[in-house]
Amino acid sequence: MNNKPLTKATPTELKQIELKQTELKQTWLRLTWLSLKVFIAHYRHAPIQAGAILLGIALAVTLLIGVKATNDNAVRSYSDATELLSQRADVLLTPPLAQNTLDESVYFDLRRAGLSQSLAVVNGKISGKNGQFWQLEGSDLIAALTLQKSRSYASTETHSTTSPQMNDLPLADLLNGAPTVIMSRSLADKVAPEGKLVLENSTLDVIAIDDNFGLGSAILADISLAQQLLNMQGRLSYIAMFSERENLPQLKSQLDALGITPQKASFSQQDQGQALIALTRSFHLNLNAMSMLAFVVGLFIAYNGVRYSLMKRQKLLVQLLQQGIERRALMTALMFELILLVVIGSSLGFISGLQLSHWLQPMVAMTLEQMYGAHLLPGIWQWTWLFEAIALTLIAALGACLPLYLDLTRQALAQGANRYQQMQAHRKTHSIQFALACGLLTVAALLFPFSQSYNISLVLLGIVAIAIPLLLPQLLHWGVSALMPLARPGLWQYLLAETRELIAPLSLAMMAILLALSANVSMNTLVGSFEQTLRTWLETRLHADLYIRPPSQRIDTIQTQLMHDPRVSGLYQQWQIEAQLSLPVSTDNPSEQTIPVSLLSRDEFSTRHTSALKESLPTLWQSYFNAPVILVSEPLAIKYQLQLGDSVSLDALKQTGNSQAIIGGIYYDHGNTRNEVIISQPLWQKAQLPLLPVSLAASFHGNEQGSRISEAQLDQLQAQLATELGLSQAEIYSQTKIKTQAIAMFKRTFSITLVLNSLTLIVAAIGLFSACLMLTQARQAPLARLYSLGVSRNALRAMVFMQMLIVVLITCLLAMPTGALLGYLLINKITLQAFGWTIKMIWDWQAYGKAILIALTTCTLAVLLPLYWQTRKPLVASLQQETL
């Protein structure tokens, strides 16, 4: 019906309408552009406002990208993990049950049978100059390099590591067994800047190759050298085989036909890194959670910046509306402004995030190598990360800012916004937030007892983390109100009354700082508690004076020598093999599950006194030495929900005629992610497992009868024994040294966590700084008014400072219980479920104090700076400032 006049309109009329529409459209665009230009002029006038927004976005994106790049790279490393300088193995032939190596004749058999797609590998620990251990990898380099070649013909997919151009690899030296090893350039720069490395008393030439060849922190040698250095002549650690998935059954039967039975080598299919991805999931999840926290904290800053800049432009916006600029145009201009800020901020954050990840990666690589034995590939980055970051930031920023924009553009033309109403609205929001927080906390409290997996626990932890800052504004109100009766009339009452009004504009920054403080306190609690637990545990575990891990061929001689040594007061042994544990089929466990475990045995004294038992059957020691009763490590028990009294089956016990065994005890195994089982020596012998121990421990007589040997004497003795027994510094360890090294390793493992945590706190501190700064600036007018009324500058400064201090202190106070709560959950839920380590929670006052100190310092600086600036400006300028 409306179209009717149009359809009847003459062509000229139509054209006119069209023109008008275009004109309108143009006007609208022009107005948008005009408003945008005004905004840009505004920011040029007040660069600090734009700076605060950009800073917030950039910081948020930096941490997000930094952690994302680090995590993505690690996960990529697991699935792309290849044999060094070669391809990803499809099948591994590993040493047969109860042996550490396999005979190299197995490899010769494979080659002669035409299974040329095989790679002989030896690896092992080797001692360096200062008694530190290095992991040495050796392989038939020609096989490694040419396998890669023949594979890349076959497959068109490109791996980042498949095509090393092996320029300058001195094959002549390498193949000839000359003392030459290969390292990635970054490792070589670190450990062998001169191109030389001393290992096992021989000086080796170091060839540095590009990091892109994926050596990580491995030291690679040709097998001709590696077998000699590792004392593994004629032996191999494993054989990597390359085969298409569909050919595997055929390969298996080929091996059978060659007589390569499980007695000679065990056959295991590779899972393309799936196990490692699963194993490290909790680690990466933790990093992700922390980066999201930092992202949120960063966005708080940005949001605060946007709010502040809008507040400063309130008058300007009204003026623009009064000038006849459409609300729609104004809105669009504001949106454009936000998008522009997000894109610039995200891009800045993207760049610094990549740099951050560059710093974080060595740390993560260290952790992953220490804990999971995973090699990391050099980092890559993708443009999609930038787009993801922009999208995420934009969505978050729009969600946060849209209500603000709507409010502003809807404001009445005749400005006279009712301050009181605004305050009322804030109060209402705050109580809703509080109620919501209480609801969330209740939900978490109800669900936590039922959570068995760390995934769910982490989600619940997230809910708690969201609830904590929501509690804050209401609690601040109550806190300040509680102070009211204490205040003397006059300026003091004014001070408190105004503080209450400050809560609303400050609340966001304070929420951010509360979240960061709580997270910081909780992480510090976790790390501190873990360290303490580890120390206590080491104290129990280590009872002998010296620990000796000689090469396997010499252990027998050394054992005999020590047994007859008059200085030795006690000799202890440890046996170890790799085995498979199977859980019985049950309702929870419909198909039989086999778990690779380290099977250990210790002498009776060590087992009884150093096992750090978490729980045990009451009759454990009566039955342990004469029945098939085993001890399992806590991580193994928690991961597979094993209980005392459960019956499991161990393949290594086959020779006893009964591979079933009862779990008689669960022992703490802190810092170890591998699954471990301990059986008694009688059972070990009955199962016909290797008689030679893998390591020895010895205690020594002190000067006087029955006394313990002193530290100085022990050092002397250690050096003496090393010479007598022909052991290198790395094969003989004192108890103290093991403890120091374990703690050092632990600290390195957690360094990434602590760094991220501190970064988050810094981001929050910056947020607090910018919020305080802007708020104090915004309050220049009322302060100038007070000054005009005769309040001295010093009194004013004290007042402003007191106000901020009250808010910050209440927040810090709240951070204590919330930090403790988060810490409790991290220790007793997340860590326990993810790693299987029971940790005793220890509250760290020092860490808490440090965090509060940072918050207070930031706040002081943020208050003092604008006050100082103000004193340098004419009073009238301050009086004319826009009011809050």
Added chain:
Amino acid sequence: MKTFNLNSIMWAVVGLMLLGGCDKTPSPPNTQSKSMANVVGKTSTNQDDLAFAPVVPGYKFKFPRDHLAHNHFRQEWWYLTANLTTETGEQLGAQWTQFRVALNPTDLQATFPHTTDPQTATPQATDATPKSESTWATQQLYLAHSALTSSQTHLAHEKWSRRHSEFAEVKLDPYQIRLDNWRWQSETNALFPATLTVENPDFSYRLQLNSQAPLQFQGTNGYSLKSRDGQVASYYYSQPFIEISGEINRNGKVERVTGQGWLDREWSSQFLTKTQQGWDWFALRLNDGSTLMLFQLRDQSPAESAKNAPISAFYSARRMFADGTGRNINSTDNPNDIQMTPLKWQHTVNGDYPVSWQVKIPSENIDLTITPLNPNSAMPLSTPYWEGPVQLSGSHTGTGYMELTGY
């Protein structure tokens, strides 16, 4: 420190087949990938080259010693080609080659105990590094190629290995050349009778090899010149009269075959002049009972040298008879006696090759047209080249093998 990169080793193999090439001069970018003389990576003035044993005239061959590896020379090969016929009359070609490349001049006594001849033992040829005790330690790389060609298909594979006494070596008692499961196994320390076994996923063959004819020494008593100025040469002997019977297996289908084979043995340390780009080599069996070995080493870029006559190239040929006699024809003595003209080019996965040739040797009354059994006999291996069976027509009929490199 001496460095050696893997790529250059692969290219050195090209050099091997080309009978050498020692040139570091960078080539124009457009010819770099195909110009073999440029990529071998060693100049003949290089110190390392001096340490390898030189090829000199007047060498006295001694067997079985010279059937074994000559580790102090940089490169060497055992090269068998065979023209086979199945019971249904299908024509086939089979090739098996084992190459040896030395990474470093090796201590003569330690690794080549058969050397007693002072001519081959040069004073420089000692190992710089102390000998490792490891059984894996070596200075020798082996690689092998195998191919089976019919008029329709051409299948090729390669294997690499370090020398290792358990799976890759050449040894006596009885004589054996092997790399993994590819193996020449003689019954005694003589070359023949022998069984050659090659196994691959898509084809394999097992051939009984026998020969009553004396060995043929190429060039001057086995000293084979490779350049006009006499700077480059190799030791080279052949057995062009091998009777073959055996069976082949193509994707599980086993067939009996019979035919004739040809073995080339060659080793040297310095190859190719700076301008030599590649070669065309022929092993031809004529219907009068004689055989003809013929090669040309091409100068300039392949396009210029092969497509536009007259070609600037170095020729060498030998007409050989089953009684051990023969006649040499080469560029030095008979500069214009050999004419080789490409007749037809074929585009393959490795690039373009002249797969059909006219060969004229007036002094021998030879005028042959050579056509391939399968024009797509390119070898898509780490070193690309063309190698396959050919048929002869013109003054003589017959079969043979052709190898084209450096295109």
